[in-house]
Amino acid sequence: MTSSAIKRYLPWVVATALFMEQLDTTIVNTAIPSIAASLNVTPLSLKSVVTSYILSLAVGIPISGWMADRFGTRRVFGIAIALFTFASVLCGLSLNAPMLTAARLLQGIGGAMMMPVGRLAIIRTFPKSELLGAMNFVIIPALIGPLLGPTIGGLIVHWVSWRAIFFVNVPVGLVALYLVYRYMPDYRATERRPLDVIGFILFSCGTALLSWLLEIFGEHTLDPTTAVLMLGLSVALLVAYGWHASGIEFPLLRLALFRIRTFRIAVLGGFVTRLGVGGLPFLLPLLYQIGLGLPVWKSGLLMMPAALAAMFMKLFAPRLLARFGYRQVLIVNTVCIGVTIGMFALVKAGTPLAMIVVFGLMQGFFNSLQFSSINTLAYADVSQTDSSMASTISSSFQQLSMSFGLAIGTLVTAWFLGDVPQSDRAMVTGALHNAFVALSMVTILSSLAFWSLRREDGESISKGANVKPPAPEPASTL
Template structure:
């Protein structure tokens, strides 16, 4: 039997490794689409489904992951997720046609969907709240670094080897992760197994999957506007029907009553809005560097490295910053700082020195890392241990939606300002990107208003290891006993 201290030492590494695989694969395939299309004898546009299928399966799989963890245990579900993800990676690399590739990516997304909430749940239940900040601060790094490294790593692999190697690199990592799972992953189960909300699963998953798909294809003219609006209305109706269903169901798929916990609600909703600005950066920055500055892909990738380096360095400082200033002050000020650094990219043009661009990237990574560390840990400050599984599932579902919204908003805003100007027009492309950065910066700064609803002592059970005031705790937790 592995002792608790050993589990605490290895579990963050295990979860971080699995999440890194999942986040990296969400973007690494993008730069390989032309090579994959040539190999499979199809057009690059027809392989758009290879990208969207992964995102769709994430949207469908995440909501049911909490129920599976409660029913079958975190060790079995997390190990199965890694096994599915690794097997699907092999199938992707062996694909002989587009249909096989899409099926393999759907399977890969389902594996990835179980990794994120179940891994986070294991962390929450293993570490006391006084130690949760350090553990979560380490685990969220893949979410910051994966999307930044994905296009660069994918481009380098395609340049030096076959596109199939993009997927095969997951095999040794997956096998190592499986070994660590069955050695160090604790096996937590729900105290009282609840029935699966099948109707809720159909309503919520179909609504989020349809909405995510529409966001991915919006602006590509593959559907006429009337059809797009009808499908958008259908997705909204499905999600509204789920809310109505969840309020009546005794054991809903996602217990939305948990949002009555004030700090959890502010963290989830505030994070959702904040990611609308931040989420567009992995899409916009490569366009700025490659189309606006005319840099090759490898140099564009190098310019994104300072952001990843700053994000890693920030994990050493975040606990002290939060302990010193508190969640309320940090999130209000830091959200504005993120918006200002996004706005600084409007000053980047063909004549901008590389070290100035790297400096902005360092600031961006620094503030982004602090933001995600703060939002992701504040969410569990006042959530009872028995509700941690549901809280993790809800937070992961909202984060997946916000990622889709963020990427879509970046492309939509850029397309709006670019209009019908050819993408070969360097001056106009750069101007359109500058306008997009400014719009996303304003959106991000406005999201700081959500965090004004925090109180001065919120989150001290995590940042300082202090229990929340009994009055506030009783007020915020009372609805849960009735839900």
């Protein structure tokens, strides 16, 4: 197996796996009513089917880096795909809600190992001068999966059965397993580090509880006192992890990596940006279905222009970053994302579909450029020995940001809606418009996070191997 063959096929292997994982994050939402009718339960009782997947991602991601270092990227990635595919079959064969929830939990564990381990394989295979192109290709499925999930789910349920939603993963998973066997390199850490069991318990419990609270926010009636106590507990667990990690040699997540300036700005800046962007997959279908009165499947089709623009973006991102640099691109592009979000406040009954399609294309292009830039800048000054830890930390923060973004979108809309009945179409549409404006302002303000970048940051990635990167700050200690 030659190095050129690995470079040619590895992005396809990782992209295929990430597409399955990201698609399943949202594809089930559309099918919940059909699943409830088939299993003779209420749709509300199936909330655990969605939250179990999110929780297992939050718990599994932190340990994935340690597993890859100990057992090798090929074995762990292959097991992750096999587990995800097998769990998909179990989901489709489930006879009741508890069986489906358990299968989704298992599916999420497989999915949790895909993203950080796949990124790790890419980072260690491609030199920094080629990393932008490889990550640019791999990030596309992560962007279009959540956008296509409602569309594909709606069409499958309409034409076939909700069980086919899960069975569609089987052929994709088998092809991915074959490609893993042929083309996935087997990277391992040169030094075996022990598993930080205490840190794993603290961080996983804290993130799982926080993700669960954010996932159910606005959808279930939760006693305010209980919610505050649980929120306080999750924060206390995460603070306890930070204290614990500062005092041991081999923590689960080495927070000292945040001493590397470009890594810190990329991860934390991306987290803030997603607070505004993360609510769109939830708010846009509501706008299309309530504001425009479109059926579910047509609403899903209006999400596709953003996915198409995300795919074509990869032709322009390397040129833009090479010409203008990460600092200028991220500052300007973040503002463009915010302006695009605000444009959706103009959409109402009677708005030409062509205008909505243009908004979707702009959204997909700017979002894709944003996260392709962030996901490569994060590794610009990270050494090979720290790449596994950096990938795990980045994936953990990305998962949390998705939950935060969805919660903020729900919170802002509910605040503008107040006590107005959700059956009042005009008022709901007005609340959505106000929410888009508010999220637009949040996103524009998040561009301030990238002002501390330097003009030359990331040039080792954007301008090729001949550019010597600046010496990174040490990340050995807190």
